[in-house]
Amino acid sequence: MRHDPFPExxxxxxxxxxxxxxxxxxxxxxxxRAGVDPVLLAASVEARPGQEVLELGCGAAPALVCLGVRVAGLRLAGVEIQPAYAALARRNIAENGLQGEILEADLSAPPTELKARSFDHVLANPPYFEEGKRSAAPDAGVELALAGALPLADWVALAAKRLKPRGTATFVQRVERLPELLAALGTHLGSVEVLPLAPREGRAPRLILARGRKGGRAAFRLCAPLVLHARASHLEDGEDYTNVVKAALRDGKPITFDG
Structure with a gap:
């Protein structure tokens, strides 16, 4: 847990x-430090100007900021357990000219002010690993971001509770935890869609984007994989992202579950 603010x-x-x-x-x-995962997560949220968006476990808020920059006029909110990262999130939202607030709270005990609100969209990048099932990172703050005790089902349940009717919850997660995530989505949400993220053409996906809708009734949909890198292997220095991914990462374009 990182309590003290980061020095400049x-x-x-x-x-x-x-x-x-x-x-x-x-x-x-x-x-x-955030990589491309929160940027791709933000790119996949189908938010419209004027809507309200909540991120659970927002860290320094790279996903919220990227979404707010891509879609003007959003009202942003985040929940972060680590005070040092919550302070960074507030700074990042303010210095990017966005409207939003960050609550310091443990998701296992949501604060009253969060329980009183509902949102058009919820997004989350829950820890990829379960607590105690891997070698811990030396930095306690990093470890808390990578591995957590809160079950994925609780993340999904909280997201569903905070959604307005027909609102969406979108998650990015490791493919190994897809069965656990699907079970939770099927319990709390409908119209579930999964977009696999394949590192290269012909390679097995390592990550997935998954989305559910509150009150949705559509059948489950497994989408064609989104391929991240253009060539079969990395042969030279520099980026080799596919055009769709490059547009999302560099130009702020959306990613759709329809390809």
Missing amino acids: EALRRDDFLGGMARIWQPRQGLGY
Whole structure:
């Protein structure tokens, strides 16, 4: 758990979405740093101007900021258990000119002000690993972001409770935990869709995006994989993202579950 604020020398401001969003993060080795996963998560949320969006476990809020920059006029909210990252999230939202608030809270005991609200969309990047089932990271704050005691079912249940009717909840998660995530989505939401994220053509997906709708009645849908990298292997320096992924990461374009 990271309580104390990060000193300025421990931070760097990174460009996201080709510089349209700028995010303060810990420098390498000094805390949890976001990769492409929260950017792809944000790109997949079908939000419209004026809607309300909640992120569970927002960290420094890279996903919220990327979504807010892509879709103007959103009202953003995040919940983060670690005070140091919650402070970064507030800073990132403010310095990117967005409207939002960050609550410091444990998701296992949501605060009253969160229980009183409902949202058009909820998104989350829950820890990819279960607590105690891997070698822990040396930094306690990083470890809390990577592995958590709260079951995936509780993340989904909380998301569903905070959704308005017909609202959507979207998650990014490791493919190994897909059965657990699907069981929870099927219990609390409907119209469930899964978009596998394959590292390269012909490679097995490592991550998935999964979405459910409150009150949805459509049949389960497994979408064709979104391929992240263009060539069969990485042969030279520099990026080799496919056009769709590059547009999402660098130009702030949306990712659809329809391909």
